[in-house]
Amino acid sequence: xxxxxxxIKATDxxxxxxxxxxxxxxxxxxxxxxxxxxxxxxxxxxxxVKSTGADIILGNTYHLMLRPTAxxxxxxxxxxxxxxxxxxxxxxxxGFQVWSLSKxxxxxxxxxxxxxxxxxxxxxxxxxxxxxxxxxxxxADISMQLDECTxxxxxxxxARASMEMSLRWGQRSKDAFGTRDSQALFGIVQGSVFPELxxxxxxxxxxxxxxxYAIGGLAVGEGIxxxxxxxxxxxxxxxxxxxxxxxxxxxxxxLVRSVARGVDMFDCVLPTRSGRHGQAxxxxxxxxxxxxxxxxxxNPINADLDCxxxxxxxxxxxxxxxxxxxxxxxxLLSWHNIAYFxxxxxxxxxxxxxxxxxxxxxxxxxxWEQGEAARLERSAAAN
Amino acid sequence: xxxxxxxIKATDxxxxxxxxxxxxxxxxxxxxxxxxxxxxxxxxxxxxVKSTGADIILGNTYHLMLRPTAxxxxxxxxxxxxxxxxxxxxxxxxGFQVWSLSKxxxxxxxxxxxxxxxxxxxxxxxxxxxxxxxxxxxxADISMQLDECTxxxxxxxxARASMEMSLRWGQRSKDAFGTRDSQALFGIVQGSVFPELxxxxxxxxxxxxxxxYAIGGLAVGEGIxxxxxxxxxxxxxxxxxxxxxxxxxxxxxxLVRSVARGVDMFDCVLPTRSGRHGQAxxxxxxxxxxxxxxxxxxNPINADLDCxxxxxxxxxxxxxxxxxxxxxxxxLLSWHNIAYFxxxxxxxxxxxxxxxxxxxxxxxxxxWEQGEAARLERSAAAN
Numbered sequence: 001x002x003x004x005x006x007x008i009k010a011t012d013x014x015x016x017x018x019x020x021x022x023x024x025x026x027x028x029x030x031x032x033x034x035x036x037x038x039x040x041x042x043x044x045x046x047x048x049v050k051s052t053g054a055d056i057i058l059g060n061t062y063h064l065m066l067r068p069t070a071x072x073x074x075x076x077x078x079x080x081x082x083x084x085x086x087x088x089x090x091x092x093x094x095g096f097q098v099w100s101l102s103k104x105x106x107x108x109x110x111x112x113x114x115x116x117x118x119x120x121x122x123x124x125x126x127x128x129x130x131x132x133x134x135x136x137x138x139x140a141d142i143s144m145q146l147d148e149c150t151x152x153x154x155x156x157x158x159a160r161a162s163m164e165m166s167l168r169w170g171q172r173s174k175d176a177f178g179t180r181d182s183q184a185l186f187g188i189v190q191g192s193v194f195p196e197l198x199x200x201x202x203x204x205x206x207x208x209x210x211x212x213y214a215i216g217g218l219a220v221g222e223g224i225x226x227x228x229x230x231x232x233x234x235x236x237x238x239x240x241x242x243x244x245x246x247x248x249x250x251x252x253x254x255l256v257r258s259v260a261r262g263v264d265m266f267d268c269v270l271p272t273r274s275g276r277h278g279q280a281x282x283x284x285x286x287x288x289x290x291x292x293x294x295x296x297x298x299n300p301i302n303a304d305l306d307c308x309x310x311x312x313x314x315x316x317x318x319x320x321x322x323x324x325x326x327x328x329x330x331x332l333l334s335w336h337n338i339a340y341f342x343x344x345x346x347x348x349x350x351x352x353x354x355x356x357x358x359x360x361x362x363x364x365x366x367x368w369e370q371g372e373a374a375r376l377e378r379s380a381a382a383n
Numbered sequence: 384x385x386x387x388x389x390x391i392k393a394t395d396x397x398x399x400x401x402x403x404x405x406x407x408x409x410x411x412x413x414x415x416x417x418x419x420x421x422x423x424x425x426x427x428x429x430x431x432v433k434s435t436g437a438d439i440i441l442g443n444t445y446h447l448m449l450r451p452t453a454x455x456x457x458x459x460x461x462x463x464x465x466x467x468x469x470x471x472x473x474x475x476x477x478g479f480q481v482w483s484l485s486k487x488x489x490x491x492x493x494x495x496x497x498x499x500x501x502x503x504x505x506x507x508x509x510x511x512x513x514x515x516x517x518x519x520x521x522x523a524d525i526s527m528q529l530d531e532c533t534x535x536x537x538x539x540x541x542a543r544a545s546m547e548m549s550l551r552w553g554q555r556s557k558d559a560f561g562t563r564d565s566q567a568l569f570g571i572v573q574g575s576v577f578p579e580l581x582x583x584x585x586x587x588x589x590x591x592x593x594x595x596y597a598i599g600g601l602a603v604g605e606g607i608x609x610x611x612x613x614x615x616x617x618x619x620x621x622x623x624x625x626x627x628x629x630x631x632x633x634x635x636x637x638l639v640r641s642v643a644r645g646v647d648m649f650d651c652v653l654p655t656r657s658g659r660h661g662q663a664x665x666x667x668x669x670x671x672x673x674x675x676x677x678x679x680x681x682n683p684i685n686a687d688l689d690c691x692x693x694x695x696x697x698x699x700x701x702x703x704x705x706x707x708x709x710x711x712x713x714x715l716l717s718w719h720n721i722a723y724f725x726x727x728x729x730x731x732x733x734x735x736x737x738x739x740x741x742x743x744x745x746x747x748x749x750x751w752e753q754g755e756a757a758r759l760e761r762s763a764a765a766n
Contacts, residue, residue, distance in 0.1 A: 038703070038704075038707045038709060039700070039703065040704060040707075040709050040710075040711045042709065042710055042711075043710035043711070043714070044711075045711075045714070063707075067703065067706065067707060068678065068699070068702075068703045072678070072679065072699070075679060076679065076681060076697065076699050076700075077681070082697070082699070082700055082703075083700070084695060084696065084700075295451065295455070296455065296458060296459070298459060298460070312467060313467065314459065314465070316451070316455070316459050316465070317422070317459075317465055317466070317467075319451075320421070320422065320450065320451045320465075321421075321423060323450065324421045324423075324446075324450060326421060326423050326425065327423075327425055327426035327710060327713060327714065328423045328425075328426070328427075328428075330710060331426070331428070331710065331714065
């Protein structure tokens with residue numbers, strides 16, 4: 001019995017829609033979690049994040065432990081108070097950023113030592129220290145076990161050894177976490193692209209027992225087809241009654257396809273990062289507001305989206321702001337993108353509830369394909 | 384009789400408080416106009432600007448004529464629609480930025496040719512073209528005559544020749560502007576630091592007849608004492624019944640002292656620019672949120688200011704955001720600074736209405752001096 005009840009309200013094929021109940025509020029699933037790396041969702045106010053329909057945001061242990069430090073966040077009242085986000089927060093374990101950002105990593109069974117990418121200072125993350133940072137110091141509602149991220153591609157023997165260590169780290173994380181009244185802990189399935197390893201990982205984690213099960217090691221260059229294959233042979237080994245979280249994913253089409261394979265939760269920097277680079281997302285894919293054709297375009301990004309950034313500013317203005325290097329460009333596009341992602345999740349939940357998710361997917365795939373074709377055509381015309 | 388009625392509601396010494404009535408809304412004076420250079424007040428949403436109490440913003444002719452171009456803004460419905468700011472807009476003539484930003488300027492009696500600082504393209508500004516851009520294309524509520532900005536310091540003969548040309552340009556601006564139903568035109572007093580030249584400039588402008596009178600050529604390095612001297616011998620030559628606008632000023636202390644000398648309107652990039660550099664303004668001067676002492680400070684910038692940016696975030700959070708290079712740092716500090724400047728103007732207006740402006744000034748000077756002393760002490764301790 002988990003501390004956070006998960007009510008699955010509707011299923012449609014493998015897709016599920018439900019509510020994960022936490023003391024800081026309900027999380028409607030399938031859920032997209034905006035990423036608030038350094039205690040801020042980049043270029044957005046927290047009330048804007050909330051108004052898009054986001055129920056939960058993600059914080060990065062790696063960034064926060066280095067600056068302002070987890071101890072300081074604790075002294076300042078915890079991550080919710082510090083960041084002013086009052087809803088649930090999920091923190092990652094720090095493992096992924098150590099793998100992708102830090103220098104001079106040294107991995108042992110005990111944990112990982114690394115140098116900060118900010119000032120070169122030395123730090124250590126162990127399963128126990130990661131739990132201390134996430135649950136005790138930052139005060140995360142949902143903590144993640146520390147795991148090892150393997151490269152892609154990765155030989156099977158290496159993937160097995162890594163997955164097995166991640167399992168042992170899962171047990172240590174659980175032991176360190178213990179039982180808590182109002183905080184949850186998720187395990188992470190590893191095993192690269194190998195069905196047998198993913199199965200063993202999932203079963204190992206179930207034996208330990210977690211409040212939710214994440215699927216890690218994807219969206220690292222394997223491509224969407226392979227990602228879907230991995231979901232197809234991994235999800236069946238996860239308990240139906242607990243949330244499933246696909247880490248670091250992804251594009252709208254990835255979300256749509258992953259939900260069809262039984263995923264309940266996502267996080268990704270894409271909407272905010274691409275917003276800072278002049279991209280606005282829609283069912284047709286990304287649109288570059290800097291394109292010359294928008295210089296005189298009086299239409300908004302999306303008049304039907306209930307978000308001022310999507311609705312109340314002309315593409316000509318977005319084009320001008322981006323070219324002028326104005327803060328407001330990133331502010332508006334990041335806001336629109338988060339609103340679009342959250343609206344997409346709401347439409348996904350609705351269609352699952354209506355038992356219509358298959359049609360939703362077909363329709364979405366068709367629009368996405370149209371967008372891809374138009375982008376290819378434009379790219380060909382430009383060459 | 385001007386198209387924009389100006390009701391002076393209270394005077395206290397030379398200080399005045401009133402309302403300049405425009406079809407797009409009342410401008411309460413003394414007024415501070417946030418600068419919206421490129422059709423955006425940097426890092427703020429327009430509804431935030433409005434909520435601080437700003438009645439009018441400024442747009443820059445130089446920037447807008449280069450990008451997105453004045454003709455494009457016109458095609459897109461004018462600057463109000465383009466920027467989404469629905470209140471009054473004052474545009475400058477472009478002269479100051481040509482002088483300070485552009486390359487290869489060539490000034491003649493006819494006007495000035497220059498190269499864009501963005502792409503090196505060639506452009507011309509004449510008094511007639513500046514009015515066309517401001518009033519016809521951008522649709523400014525208040526247009527400024529084109530003037531020549533002289534360097535500081537400047538020999539008297541040069542200052543006289545320049546002032547006389549600015550007067551002739553004032554006449555040409557007035558002729559080009561003609562009479563309009565719902566738009567106003569301000570002249571600009573020049574003459575550097577020379578009393579006789581300032582008097583001649585003011586009298587020349589009054590003969591032409593404008594809806595308001597700006598004081599140009601200040602805040603260019605002459606220092607606050609000299610600036611106050613120039614105001615002391617210039618303002619008496621301006622008509623009492625029309626608004627007086629001190630261009631490009633300034634620090635809070637400059638505003639307080641200039642109001643005491645009869646100035647009604649101000650604009651300055653200071654609150655937004657310094658917000659992007661980690662500074663938060665108060666009656667005690669600028670505060671650098673990056674200072675080490677704020678790293679654990681749970682106090683907000685100013686709990687008494689009715690602005691979320693001032694009130695709802697700890698200095699520790701501001702410190703963290705600035706050091707992390709987060710967009711939200713500039714967003715919050717720019718917002719706070721505009722809120723502080725607008726609140727200062729509201730307090731100034733109140734004290735004039737109460738006939739208490741002399742005491743307000745004394746109190747403000749004392750706080751400002753305390754702030755200066757503390758900054759000097761800190762600076763000495765650091766050396």
